[in-house]
Amino acid sequence: MTDKQRRTLGYLYNWTSLAGIIMAALGFVGGIVMLAMDYLNPNATVYSGIITYLVVPVVIVAGLALTVAGNLRERRRQHQAGAIPHRMPIIDLNNRQHYVSFVFAITVVFLFIILTGIGSFSAYKYTESVTFCGTTCHTPMQPENTAVAHSPHSHVRCVDCHIGPGAEWFVKAKLSGMHQVYAVTVNNFHRPIQTPIHNLRPASETCYECHWPAKFFGMLEQTRTYYAADKTNTPYTISYLLNVGGGDTTHGPARGIHYHMAVEKKIEYIAKDEKRQTIPWIRVTEKDGSVNVYKTTDKKEALAETNITATATRRMDCMDCHNRPAHQFQSPNRALDLSMMQGKIDPSIEFIKKNAAKALLGKYTTQEQGIAEIGAQLHKSYPQGGANVEAAINEVQDIYSRNFFPEMKADWRAYPDDIGHWISAGCFRCHDGKHKNEKGEVISRECKTCHVITSQGPGTKPTTYVRDGLDFKHPVEDDDGSWKEDSCNGCHSGAPDQ
Ligand code: HEC
Ligand code: HEC
Ligand code: HEC
Ligand code: HEC
Ligand code: HEC
Ligand code: HEC
Incomplete structure (x- = not known):
């Protein structure tokens, strides 16, 4: 290198900085090519996204960091050697060489800021995409990704439920994401992935962005045909109206299933197990502050007084019934x-x-x-x-x-659905007729509390329709009526007896 070049490069004239400059430049050019390819071909594979938005920026930033580090080291070396005095260089814009360098430097910085802006925004959008969340680590996310695609939420992005809006949760998610990338890299993650997810954002900040709990009201009809595991696959059909209800009195009476969520009441509970399937203790706080505590009368499930603490308590929200809104693995x-x-x-x-x-x-x-x-x-x-x-x-x-x-190892057995009560305890975790308060009132197991059966019987087409509701008839020949007391999921597992 000539003395002139050496003068122009100044403190950058050292191996570390030169390597850094080459690295950043390569990253920069590579990044522009990748960005262009990505815009031209929106169906590019997930790996090209990882390179464009995650690897390239790291290379550029590392290159720049090396450049600066080399520069600082060189400066210190020259100062220590007494080669140059301690003073800031003076920029004289009347000096043509200074002027050109100045304009050049400003243009580079400006371009860099704009392109970094575009790059970071694309990177942000990319890591929020369903492609990134659902397919980067193919095997671990395959069950959830597949299930979402077949759910009513197939057009909702993973991050809308798992992260929600705002910077705080974004950072939290990225930090826990690093840990997950590590776990996948060293192949050390749970199979099946453990639920409930403990750091899942409260429903009020995710689901509420699209669903307004106060505004649900009315009845929802469900008709289901069940086929027996016999030679003729004998069908039996039940129709019922689910009393979904709502909590906003301007839209109808505050009642029904969504009344749980009503602004009027706060329901809290303590679960005995990790999966929140055994619930021995429930506290209802009314708007006027009055409190009602229900405890199970089942001795095996009862909770010792010392275990009733604030930290063990969870406030009931959407996810306590809709725990599988997007990832339903059917039995x-x-x-x-x-x-x-x-x-x-x-x-x-x-x-x-x-x-x-x-x-x-x-x-x-x-x-x-x-x-x-x-x-x-x-x-x-x-x-x-x-x-x-x-x-x-x-x-x-x-x-x-x-x-x-x-x-x-993901299927319906690994992830019980809490919405009903047929093959997992669901509503009957509390509504089993065994949870009493001090006055001796129970949380209702009365079938009509939640739905009215409008028709039932053999065949695939309901024959009669009874608006006021029928008493349930259990479709079993030698029925001894034990369904009136026992939990349905004690006998029903989601598969016929083999
Ligand atoms: C409509 C909201 C919603 C959407 C959209 C959604 N999830 Fe979920 N997801 C949930 C809820 C709620 C749970 C919590 C289940 C629990 O804690 O019991 C969950 C649980 C999970 C789990 C834990 C394992 C399991 O099956 O419970 C994984 C992994 C997961 N989601 C990944 C994804 C991915 C990947 C996407 C996008 C392809 C996605 N989710 C989209 C709501 C959603
Ligand atoms: C980004 C918007 C969005 C978010 C966030 C969202 N949902 Fe939904 N949800 C929808 C849409 C859209 C539908 C489909 C509505 C339809 O066409 O019936 C839906 C449908 C549903 C249904 C009815 C599904 C069915 O089987 O009929 C339930 C229950 C539900 N969402 C619960 C939740 C819960 C619980 C959460 C939070 C974990 C959530 N949603 C978050 C948009 C959203
Ligand atoms: C006590 C249990 C429970 C809670 C808590 C609950 N839901 Fe529901 N929700 C139900 C049931 C049961 C249905 C009827 C549909 C079904 O069985 O899948 C339903 C239906 C829905 C539907 C579909 C309504 C329709 O008419 O199709 C949406 C959307 C929904 N819930 C969202 C939410 C959201 C958002 C929250 C939280 C604010 C919430 N739910 C809290 C039990 C609950
Ligand atoms: C964590 C316990 C718990 C779970 C789980 C639970 N409930 Fe409840 N539910 C209660 C309590 C407590 C009350 C009584 C509230 C009161 O004292 O006013 C209640 C009341 C109700 C009511 C009567 C509301 C009214 O009109 O007065 C309906 C309907 C209902 N629940 C439906 C459901 C359905 C459907 C499910 C399952 C999807 C379910 N609940 C799951 C605790 C629970
Ligand atoms: C606390 C509310 C609640 C009570 C009490 C209740 N149910 Fe249900 N039941 C539900 C909900 C919610 C569903 C719908 C679940 C779904 O969307 O898959 C359901 C579904 C059903 C189904 C269809 C089962 C399936 O999953 O295909 C039958 C049958 C049924 N209930 C019978 C009964 C009988 C009989 C009783 C009285 C012993 C009863 N229910 C009490 C909430 C309740
Ligand atoms: C003592 C065991 C037992 C209990 C408790 C029980 N069932 Fe059943 N149920 C059966 C048997 C046995 C059949 C016949 C079909 C079979 O073998 O699965 C059946 C059949 C059914 C069917 C027809 C669909 C099918 O799989 O053939 C429905 C629906 C049903 N039961 C709902 C319920 C509900 C809801 C409850 C709780 C309120 C309940 N059962 C409680 C044993 C039971």
């Missing part, structure tokens, strides 16, 4: 009944419910293996083949791919 019974009801599986195929459930429940190590073996097993059960048999087999394989993730 074999639910998934098969739905497909049969819709004709995707022909209910006239003998024993199809039983055989399909058995195939779904097989022990497989990967999803791919499961799908292949389900096909093989069902083909063996129905050697006669036929279009309806092929369609049914395809549908069963599809059910498997949407709801069973052996690599992550």
Whole structure:
């Protein structure tokens, strides 16, 4: 290098700074090329996104850091050697060389700030995208990503529920994200991923962005056909109106299921287990401040007084019922009944419910293996083949791919849904008729508290419609009436007895 170049580069004339400059420049040019490619090809793979928005900025920043570090070191070295005096350089804009350098420096800084701005914004948007959250770490997120795609929330981004708006939670999420990246890199994460998620943001800051709890009101109708695991797949249909209700008196009486969320009341509870399935203690605080405590009368589940502490208490929110709003893994019974009801599986195929459930429940190590073996097993059960048999087999394989993730040990058993009470305790965690307050009142297990059955009976089409509600008839021949006392999920597991 000539003396002139050496003078121009000044303190940057050292190996560390030169390496830094080359690194930053390469990163910069590479970044621009990648950005251009990304805009031209929106369907680029997730890996190109990682390079553009996460690797390139790190390279540029590291390059600049090296440049500055080299500069400072060189400066100190020269000062210590007494080569130059301690004073700031004077910029003289009348000096042509100074002027050109000055304009050049300003332009570079300006360009750098703008491009960094665009880059950081794109990086921010990228790490908020469903592609990033759902597919970067393919295996661990596959169950949730697949389930979201099939849920009513398929157009809602992961971050809208998992992070929500605001800088504070953004930073929290990125910090815990680092830990997760580490866990995936060293292959050290839970299978299935543990729930409940303890640092999940309160519903009032996520769900409320789109749903306004006070504004739900009225009844919601559900009709379900259940197919028995017998030769003719005997159907039985129940219709009921769910008393969803609401909490805003300007839209109707504050009542019903969403009354829990009403602004009027605060419900808190203590759970005995990690999954919040056993709830021995509940406190209701009315708007006027009066308090009502319900305790279970079940001796095995009761809570010792010393365990009733503020830290153990959780305030009930949307997630205590809607814990699977986006990631529902259906049980074999639910998934098969739905497909049969819709004709995707022909209910006239003998024993199809039983055989399909058995195939779904097989022990497989990967999803791919499961799908292949389900096909093989069902083909063996129905050697006669036929279009309806092929369609049914395809549908069963599809059910498997949407709801069973052996690599992550994720399926309906790993994640109980708290919305009903049929195959997990759900509402009956509190509404089991065994939680009493001091006055001896219980939290209601009366079927009509939550829904009115409008029709029920064999077949797929309800025959009569009774607006005021029918008494439930349990569709079992030798029924001894134990459903009136026992929990439904004590007998119903989500799959037919094998
Ligand atoms: C409508 C809101 C919503 C959306 C959208 C959503 N999630 Fe979730 N997710 C939840 C809730 C609520 C839980 C908590 C379950 C619990 O704590 O019991 C959860 C749990 C999880 C879990 C823990 C394991 C499990 O199955 O419970 C993972 C992993 C996850 N979500 C990933 C994702 C990914 C990836 C996306 C986007 C593809 C996403 N979520 C989109 C609401 C959502
Ligand atoms: C970004 C907006 C958004 C957010 C955030 C959001 N939802 Fe939704 N939610 C929707 C949309 C859109 C639908 C579909 C409405 C429809 O078409 O019926 C929906 C539907 C639902 C339904 C009805 C689903 C069904 O099976 O019929 C429930 C329950 C629900 N959301 C609960 C939640 C909960 C709980 C949260 C917080 C964890 C949440 N949502 C967060 C937008 C959102
Ligand atoms: C006590 C349990 C419970 C709580 C708490 C609760 N919900 Fe619901 N919600 C239900 C039930 C039950 C339904 C009926 C639909 C079903 O069974 O899936 C429902 C229905 C809904 C629907 C669909 C309404 C319709 O007419 O289709 C939305 C949206 C919803 N809830 C959102 C929320 C949000 C947001 C919160 C929190 C503010 C919340 N819920 C709190 C039990 C609850
Ligand atoms: C954590 C305990 C808990 C869980 C879980 C729970 N509830 Fe409740 N629920 C209560 C309590 C406590 C009351 C009584 C409130 C009072 O004293 O006024 C109540 C009252 C109700 C009421 C009567 C409201 C009215 O009109 O007076 C309905 C309806 C209801 N719950 C539906 C449900 C449904 C549906 C589910 C499941 C999706 C559910 N609850 C889950 C604790 C719970
Ligand atoms: C605390 C509220 C509550 C009480 C009390 C209650 N249910 Fe339900 N029940 C629900 C909810 C909520 C659902 C809908 C769950 C869903 O959306 O999948 C449901 C669903 C059902 C279903 C359909 C099951 C399924 O998942 O396909 C039947 C059958 C049923 N209830 C019967 C009863 C009977 C019988 C009683 C009285 C012993 C009763 N329920 C008491 C809240 C309640
Ligand atoms: C003592 C055990 C037991 C209890 C408790 C029980 N059931 Fe059942 N239930 C059965 C049996 C056995 C069948 C027949 C079909 C089968 O083998 O799954 C059945 C069938 C049903 C069916 C028809 C769908 C099907 O899978 O065949 C529904 C719906 C049902 N029960 C709802 C309920 C509800 C709701 C409760 C709680 C209020 C309840 N059951 C409590 C044992 C029970």
